[in-house]
Amino acid sequence: MNKQLQAMISLLEDPEKTVYEAVQQELMDVDPLLIPELETAWENADTLLQQDRLEKVISHLRFRKVANRIKNWNESELPSFLDGWIILSQIQYPDLEPKDVEIQIQQIVTDAWLEMNESLTSLEKTTILNHILFELYHFDLNVANFGAPQNCFINDILSSRKGNPSTLTLFYCLVARKLNLPIYHLNLKRVLFLGYYDPEMSKEAFGTTSSPILFYINPANKGAIIGHKEMDYYLSRQQIEMGSDIIMDDRFCLKGLIESMQDAYRAAGDEEKVKQLDVLKEIITT
Incomplete structure (x- = not known):
């Protein structure tokens, strides 16, 4: 896992609401290809709080992935x-x-x-x-x-x-x-x-x-x-x-x-x- 991603994940436990919400939003904008790394971080999380906040990020990214696939499906000439x-x-x-x-x-x-x-x-x-x-x-x-x-x-x-x-x-x-x-x-x-x-x-x-x-x-x-x-x-x-x-x-x-x-x-x-x-x-x- 790259250091920047690791640092953002650690900030999810920050007691300041504005800090962890900003980090959470930033994580929601990362490439869905990073989902496996976030899932590994969820499995190794130190606290339930970090897991809960990571889970929301992963769920959001999974949905983005589905939405992108539906968009590609819809744009194909003869969708199956x-x-x-x-x-x-x-x-x-x-x-x-x-x-x-x-x-x-x-x-x-x-x-x-x-x-x-x-x-x-x-x-x-x-x-x-x-x-x-x-x-x-x-x-x-x-x-x-x-x-x-x-x-x-x-x-x-x-x-x-x-x-x-x-x-x-x-x-x-x-x-x-x-x-x-x-x-x-x-x-x-x-x-x-x-x-x-x-x-x-x-x-x-x-x-x-x-x-x-x-x-x-x-x-x-x-x-x-x-x-x-x-x-x-x-x-x-x-x-x-x-x-x-x-x-x-x-x-x-x-x-x-x-x-x-x-x-x-x-x-x-x-x-x-x-x-x-x-x-x-x-x-x-x-």
């Missing part, structure tokens, strides 16, 4: 939703390794892919995906702790195989897209359904003025498949109109995930995380 979800999960798990998440998801994708072939219909492929996710891997709603923040983090969902309606829908869509199935999150207020996008087949089956969605999927109900008439009836009961711009892009989906995280943190009484997520939501343009 999985990459965005991993970055958001690092707000709670700063040491989360993307490769670990990718390996677990790839295993699920491979298991589904081995069951599929090109001769299968869209409905048959979706039924196989439902079997893999809900019968083989047993993904389900976390009914025991419905509002827990853990329902929102990709690594927790993979380890517990539990989520809330929003995150299960996003996860289903993520796996489907990796299988090259045209399944998308739909821009329908308060409705967490996915759509199998196939305009040509939909026109052939339901007429030229029909929706480009061949059928709808409800991942929160083990991937229940919903037809046009049933969906039209449901939307009319909910007083929701289906617009022409029905498919949500990945940036819009990530904002929805942030809002789900905020709801969970708010319920847990962690307003600091709610404020941090507000900052991340502002970074993402749709």
